[in-house]
Amino acid sequence: MSSSFGTLYRVSTFGESHCKGVGVVIDGCPPGLQLTEADIQPQLDRRRPGQSSFSTDRQEKDQVTIISGTENGRTLGTPIALQVANKDQRPQDYGEMADIPRPSHADYTYQMKYGIKASSGGGRSSARETIGTVAAGAVAEKVLREKFNVEIIAWVESAGDITAAEQDMLTITRQQVDASPIRCPDLNAAAKMQAMIAELKEAGDSTGGIVSxxxxxxxxxxxxxxxEKLEAKLAQAMLAIPATKGFEIGSGFAGTRLRGSQHNDPFVAKDLGLGTATNNSGGIQGGISNGEPIYFRIAFKPPATIALPQPTVDFDGNSVLLEAKGRHDPCVVPRAVAIVESMAALVLLDMALRQEARKAMSF
Amino acid sequence: MSSSFGTLYRVSTFGESHCKGVGVVIDGCPPGLQLTEADIQPQLDRRRPGQSSFSTDRQEKDQVTIISGTENGRTLGTPIALQVANKDQRPQDYGEMADIPRPSHADYTYQMKYGIKASSGGGRSSARETIGTVAAGAVAEKVLREKFNVEIIAWVESAGDITAAEQDMLTITRQQVDASPIRCPDLNAAAKMQAMIAELKEAGDSTGGIVSxxxxxxxxxxxxxxxEKLEAKLAQAMLAIPATKGFEIGSGFAGTRLRGSQHNDPFVAKDLGLGTATNNSGGIQGGISNGEPIYFRIAFKPPATIALPQPTVDFDGNSVLLEAKGRHDPCVVPRAVAIVESMAALVLLDMALRQEARKAMSF
Amino acid sequence: MSSSFGTLYRVSTFGESHCKGVGVVIDGCPPGLQLTEADIQPQLDRRRPGQSSFSTDRQEKDQVTIISGTENGRTLGTPIALQVANKDQRPQDYGEMADIPRPSHADYTYQMKYGIKASSGGGRSSARETIGTVAAGAVAEKVLREKFNVEIIAWVESAGDITAAEQDMLTITRQQVDASPIRCPDLNAAAKMQAMIAELKEAGDSTGGIVSxxxxxxxxxxxxxxxEKLEAKLAQAMLAIPATKGFEIGSGFAGTRLRGSQHNDPFVAKDLGLGTATNNSGGIQGGISNGEPIYFRIAFKPPATIALPQPTVDFDGNSVLLEAKGRHDPCVVPRAVAIVESMAALVLLDMALRQEARKAMSF
Amino acid sequence: MSSSFGTLYRVSTFGESHCKGVGVVIDGCPPGLQLTEADIQPQLDRRRPGQSSFSTDRQEKDQVTIISGTENGRTLGTPIALQVANKDQRPQDYGEMADIPRPSHADYTYQMKYGIKASSGGGRSSARETIGTVAAGAVAEKVLREKFNVEIIAWVESAGDITAAEQDMLTITRQQVDASPIRCPDLNAAAKMQAMIAELKEAGDSTGGIVSxxxxxxxxxxxxxxxEKLEAKLAQAMLAIPATKGFEIGSGFAGTRLRGSQHNDPFVAKDLGLGTATNNSGGIQGGISNGEPIYFRIAFKPPATIALPQPTVDFDGNSVLLEAKGRHDPCVVPRAVAIVESMAALVLLDMALRQEARKAMSF
Known part of the structure; x- marks a missing residue:
């Protein structure tokens, strides 16, 4: 049951890099929602490689089709199947790599776990698998926006050792994020990141980064x-994104150095109930949202597939020098922004549905 | 379904701070395992408050009883119910706090979510809830140890701004961890931590820390x-522990600054299959264990309940100065060590069972 | 995950016949419900053996205790643990049977599945396991009654070849059912059933029956x-009760002989929406309740444990003549009435919660 | 989570009658299995309408495509998406019926549950939805056959009041079943059934039947x-098939009239472990398979959509005379045979996987 997520808004993804298509089945989407492909395509486009010179050049159009679950542009409450065809289904670029597990990639572990693996492109561990997540997340985000005016905005906080200036959590917009192709709202830092990544691409190397x-x-x-504390499910969701190595919410690791008297968020009276004067909690207390903005950060490692030659061994243990072919992202964070937002939407909508059930039946 | 975890080794916990008892039902424990209370009690003792002057003085004996699921000291394959009685079931120390939600505690969010909350002691958000997790984790750990010789060792890496020297992942033992009451294997750092915590206790304040x-x-x-990548479930498990704010695995946040050529773990031939020369992956690649040691770090915030007076508001929005009564931990990391180990065991055993099903039915 | 049931109202039972106790953890009960042991005990008493000479004489008091999840007589929304102590924890009466699997009982299959089994009393396959179900069902029933005025009434329709007159689905009450110890509201038939069962008891034999x-x-x-059509979950729930062999809803097996023109339930206008003029559908169409009474029947086989000598073989395949010791029910249907009602309540409440989530979030 | 089934072999279906396509995602299929469309198509063909004059004339070719999860004809252990295009996506024949809920059909309940419904063809409640189940079942059946030589054979036992002679459980084959288009292995009865159904078709009426x-x-x-006793999951699976009203296993309802001394299945020594001399248990004892043949019966009601005029009311409660247009099955049991077999395979494979996990980890 590895490729399903959620209890009431439950998504099940499918598809490898080079099969006929990738996609997702959404079970539990509220009925009556206005929904067409146009609601889903924008986030898929933001996720897509080849958007700029800073990501891989492969032209994947990733046009989504709604296979089921809507009629006349409204959801029926039945499973929504979303699908994106794979344009190029012929495994090719990866020939030599079939016998050599790429260091820090999933080739070795997939082979050991399943006794078989897709011959190319990472199969199910490929970033292409995230299309289903992003499509389902776009639908979830629309429900959340229409019901609660929820806004989810992710951005590139750092790439390698270049870090953006701190952003204003209360005002940052997706437009600001998309002002640069690298999706860093600090345009100064964005320019440096782009230069750095261009260099890495030239050099056949890669780098990591942080998404906020x-x-x-x-x-x-x-x-x-x-x-299933809210932060626990967010943590699972984010660490389920390929290439992630860390998650922190609110004060995170830095908060461990504070005193309780510094760290506690005093309550203050607000229009509707209570708010907090500070937000070290990151919008969650005791595993439950408190109405303040939820914010968190995710660490992405440098992509494992690099063009630089790497000394390693093949599946039989023989020493080899691996030079990966094909075109690969030198840095995934610009594309990861849409994946992070989508995963967050999956978590939130599922939790919202569960809480509505409780509210309706409480005494 | 918030209080259950796992697919094949499934645990369901119950109990608030001041009801008749706390515990857990384990569904799916393999049959035939030798199991008595003596297998479970040690980890409960390590989790228990009042072990030293560095944690709360309340004497909770926390004696576990196996209610069901074993006969003649062996598991039957049926649900194992484990229970610890609450000695003091009378809510008392918390009187005034009933009307004042403690800053950064779960009082406010529980009340808003459920429309009701336990009148004292944090109810289900209390650290006492973790008894069920630790008991179930001790059973899981025994299964893993007997089947695979798995070893799980957590320790206090930092408390406040005092950080232990780096430990050797390959050799560190639980004995080394328990050499100091604060469970920091660097005894030099441990002494400093203890002095700092003693001071904080005196001052009515608290601090956070990091467990590795x-x-x-x-x-x-x-x-x-x-x-359900392995790191994703570990992240969920760790962020489900009260007071946690972050999780990172392998190279974590620091790894985001590296180049792929620096970060990749080259494969090397080992006795059984392949290993890696370095371990920035933290023992997991593509969401699947690769046989190398898995290591990760968890951030714990400073406990929210402090004696120092805090300006805040009550549930009605009136300004008040809160001075928490009762005795509370100035730092949770020494006790958290056993909880982290237990959560890790829950994740691993569930994954091991699922993989055994696959292996047995593969072609 | 065999001992859990439900998605939002999720119950997890535990306990064998001769361990320390049996019980259940309920996760997802709506908060704020007034709940004490007095709400639960009546159905446990109706389930209890030894209520009359028609069931086993063992005196099991089965007093339930609420271990967690309530405070001041109201539910907190947290897990509710309910427990009944086992009075006699010493396996005794079953000595000889340890080596001889009782025909049509679970001794053989449990041993084969788990490689071990409780040495006596059927362990987890004992009817005693149903205590957890009945306790959780009593809570669910209260929620359904208070929220929707749902009424659930089961009764003994037949025992052996003695069948009660048809009952009026719209008016039958639990009081009418309990008017006879055998829980057959047709007192004429009840008397015959009781005489027949008394005879069987004397003879060391048993008989089956049908519960409506x-x-x-x-x-x-x-x-x-x-x-998860409503009838599908009801069918699962009923077939999960020990000794059941069949389930039919509405027109059931007899309806297969009808023409569509005879079987269809024409719609008629009612005060609130539509109703149906007939109810061959049994209150469910397309897997969804239509507001008409839901009715169904469950077949219970004759209890497998009988005093009459039976030629069979022991675990090693040697021919033996088994004469079961101990006191056993000659007919389970009078006690099964409360179990059927409880199972129905578990299904309905879970479905009600899921539908409330949908309603609250529909467009 | 209504459209998913199973724990380790988990299927999620999608698709209405008139959207772009219907299908299923299978998560958890064992890796390495040889699998092409040719393994799946035969059962889809047996399920397909228009196979003979005894079912609807609509020509649905129902060609299945494997979208993902295999490479070079072997399963990868990743999700297998299977899809069948809908040839005719234009809702048409159902025009008038949009305002009139068909008696005993799902039109009314779907509208009330979701607040919206597919404008034609029953949407998700249509028999067309079962394509996903049958496709996933065909894959499960292949796994079971290759691993355990499991054989699953269903047949038409009765149509209306015409009943086939009793069949030999130990020898009946799928070839015998398919010898008549109505899939009744008693060719004498089959001829009568076909004549009766032809008459009903002419008359615009329908009839029910029983599948064994x-x-x-x-x-x-x-x-x-x-x-999750084996019979409980089988009961859920069978009652999840459209138009089913009952399930019985082994001695079923008739067995309720027997004495325990008549009903019990004595054990006998067999080559491998024990068997039973009789099989009133239907191959399951205590919820666990005992190695004997499992047999059960399912009641199918007469199809609700008939051409005969029916007095009923429209959604607004106005009296109308409904004459359903379009071509509809007068009797579903011939097609249901493949669905019953598929559902059985889904249940068994999931249970087999779970038991393999237990066996591998037992002590």
């Missing part, structure tokens, strides 16, 4: 303690 | 991509 | 097609 | 008591 995300207008009360 | 964990002898092939 | 159940005031719209 | 199913070579030990 804020979610505004979250209803109070979302999250299902104890094992 | 390594898991050795993990079979290759555990983890269920894509949404 | 009607559920009134079910909200329209419950059931989650396609795999 | 036997499963041979089931490994001992499958089934997950207590809530």
């Amino acid at each position: 995300c804020v979610i505004r207008n979250v209803p109070v009360g979302l999250g299902e303690p104890t094992y | 964990c390594v898991i050795r002898n993990v079979p290759v092939g555990l983890g269920e991509p894509t949404y | 159940c009607v559920i009134r005031n079910v909200p329209v719209g419950l059931g989650e097609p396609t795999y | 199913c036997v499963i041979r070579n089931v490994p001992v030990g499958l089934g997950e008591p207590t809530y």
Whole structure:
């Protein structure tokens, strides 16, 4: 049951890099929602490689088709199948790599786990798998926006050792994020990142980065303690994105150095109920949203597939020098922005549905 | 379904701070395992408050009883119910706090989510809830140890701004961890931490810290991509522990600054299959264990309940100065060590069972 | 995950016949419900053996205790653990049977599945396991009654070849059912059943029977097609009761002989929306409740444990003549009435919660 | 989560009658299985309408395509997406019926549950939805056959009041079943059934029927008591098939009239472990397979959509005389045979995977 996520808004993805198509089945989408491909395509376009010289040049158009679950542009409450055809289904570029597991890639572990693996392109571990997540997330985001005016904005905070200036959680917009192709709203830092990545691409190397995300207008009360605390499900969701190595929410690792008297967020009276004067909690207390903005950061490692020659061994243990062919992202964070937002939407909508059930049946 | 975790080794916890008892039901424990309370009690003792002057003084004996699921000291394959009685079931110390949500605690969000909350002690958000997790984790750990010789060792890496020297992942033992009451294997740092915490306790304040964990002898092939990658479930498990704010695995956030050529872990031939020369991956590639040690770090915030007076508002929005009564931990990381290990065991055993099903039915 | 049931109202039972206790953890009960042991005990008493000479004489008091999840007599929205102590924890009466699997009992299959089995009393396959179900069902029933005025009434329709007169689905009450110890509202038939069962008891034999159940005031719209159609979950729930062999809803097997023109239920205008003039559908169409009474029947086989000598073989295949010791029910249907009602309540409440989530989030 | 089924072999179906396509995603299929469309198509063909004059004339070719999850004709262990295009996507024949809920059909309940419904053809409640189930079942059946030599054979036992002679559970083959287009292996009865159905078709009426199913070579030990007893999951699976009203296993309802001394199945020594001399248990004891053939019966009601005029009311409660247009099955049982077999395969494979995990990790 590895490729499903959620309890009431449940998504099940499918597809490898070079099969007939990739996609997702959404079970539990609320009925009556106005929905066409145009609601989904923009996030797929933001996720797509080849948007700029800073990501891989492969032209994947990634046009989504709604196979089922809507009629006359409205959801029926039945499973919504979304699909994107794979244009090029012929495994080719990866020939030599079939016998050599790429260091820090999934080739070795997939082979050991399944006793078989897709002969090329990473199969299910490829970033292409995230198309289903992003498509389902776009639908979830629309529900959340229409019901609660929820806003989810992720951006590139750092690439390699270049870090953007701190952003204003309360005002940052997706437009600001998309002002640069690298999706860093600090245009100064963005320019440096782009230069650095262009260099890396030339050199056949790669780099990591950090994506930040804020979610505004979250209803109070979302999250299902104890094992499905809101931050716990967000953490699972983010670490399920390929190439992620870390997650922190609110004060995160830096907060461990503070005193309780410094770290605590005092309550203040607000228009509707209470708010907090500070937000070290990152919008979640005891595993439940408190109405303040939720914000978190995700660490992405440098992509494993690089053109530079790497000394390693083949599946039989023989020493080899691997030079990966094909065109690969030198840095995934610009594309990861849409994936992070989508994953966040999947978590939030599922939690919102569960809380609505509770509210309706409480005494 | 918030209080359940796992697919094949499924645990369901119950209990608030001041009801009749806390515990867990384990569904799916392999049959035939030798199991008595003596296998479970040690980890509960390590989790228990009042072990030293560095944690709360409340004497909770936390004696576990096996209610069901074993006969003649062996598991039957049926649900194992484990229970710890609450000695003091009378809510008392928390009187005034009933009307004042503690800053950064779960009082406010529980009240808003459920429309009701336990009148004292944090109810289900109390650290006491973790007893069920630790008990179930101790059972899981025994299964993993007997089947695969898995070793899980967590320790206090930092408390506040005091950080231990780097530890050797391959050799660190639980004995070394327990050499100091604060469970920091660097005894020099441990002494400083203890002095700092004693001071904080005196001052009525608290501090955070970081727990590190390594898991050795993990079979290759555990983890269920894509949404249940091994690191994703570990992240969920760790962020489900009260007071956690971050998780990172392998190279983590620091790894985002590296080049791919620096970060990749070259494969090397080992006795059984392949290993890696370095371990920036933290023992997991593509969401699946690769046989190398798994290691990760968890950020714990400073405990929210402090004696120092805090300006805040009550549930009605009136300004108040809150001075928390009762005795509370100035720092949770020493006790968190056993919880981290237990959560890790829950994740691993569930994944091991799922992989065994696959292996047995593969072609 | 065999001992859990439900998605939003999720119950996890535990306990064998001769361990320390049996019980259940309920996760997802709506908060704020007034709940004490007195709400649960009556159905446990109706389920209990030894209520009359028609069932086993063992005196099991089965007093339930709420371990967690309530405070001041109201539910907190947290897991509710309910427990009943086992009075006699010493396996004794079953000595000889340890080596001889009782025909048509679970001794053989449990041993083969788990490689171990409880040495006595059927362990987890014992009817005693149903205590957890009945306790959780009593809570669910209260929620359904208070929220929707749902009424669930089961009764003994037949025992052996003695069948009660047809009952009025719209008016039958639990009081009418309990008017005879055998829980057959046709007192004439009840008397015959009792005489027959007394004879069987004397003879050391047993008989089967059929339980009917009607559920009134079910909200329209419950059931989650396609795999979790309302009748599908009811069927699972009923076949999960020990000793059941069949389930039919509405027109059932007899309806297969009708023409569509005879079988179809024409719609008629009612006060609130539509109703149907007849009810061959049994209150469910397309897997979803239509507001009419839901009714169904469950077949119970004759209990397998009988005193009459049976030629069979032991675990090693040696021919033996088995004479079961101990006191056993000659007919389970009188006690099964409460179990059927409880299972129905578990299904309905879970479906109601899921539908409320949908309603709240529809467009 | 209504359209998913299974824990380790988990299927998620999608598609209405008149959207772009219908299909299924299978998560958890064992890797390395040889699999092409040719393994799946035969059961889809047996399920397809228009196979003979006894079912609807619509020509649905129902050609399945494997979208993902295989490479070079072998499964990768990743999600297998299977899809069948809908040839005619224009809702048409159903015009008038949009305002009139068909008696005993799902039109009314779907509208009430979701607040919207597919304008034609029953949408998700259409028999067309079962394509996904049958496709996934065909894959499951191949796994079971190759691993355990499991044989699953269903047949038409009765149509209306015409009943076939009793069949030999140990020898009946799918070839015998397919010898008549109505899939009744008693060719004498089959001829009568066909004549009767031809008459009904002419008359614009419909009839019900009973499908029997036997499963041979089931490994001992499958089934997950207590809530997921093997018969409980079979019951859920069968009642999830459209138009079903009842399920019985082994001695079923008739067995309720027997004495325990008549009904019990004495054990006998067999080559491998024990068998039973009789099989009133239907191959399952205590919720767990005992190695004997599993057999059960399913009641199908007469199809609700008939051409005969029916007095009923429209959605607004106005009296109308409904004459359904379009071509519809007068009797579903011939096509249901493949669906029953597929559902059985889904249940068994999931249980087999779960038991393999247990066996591998037992002590």
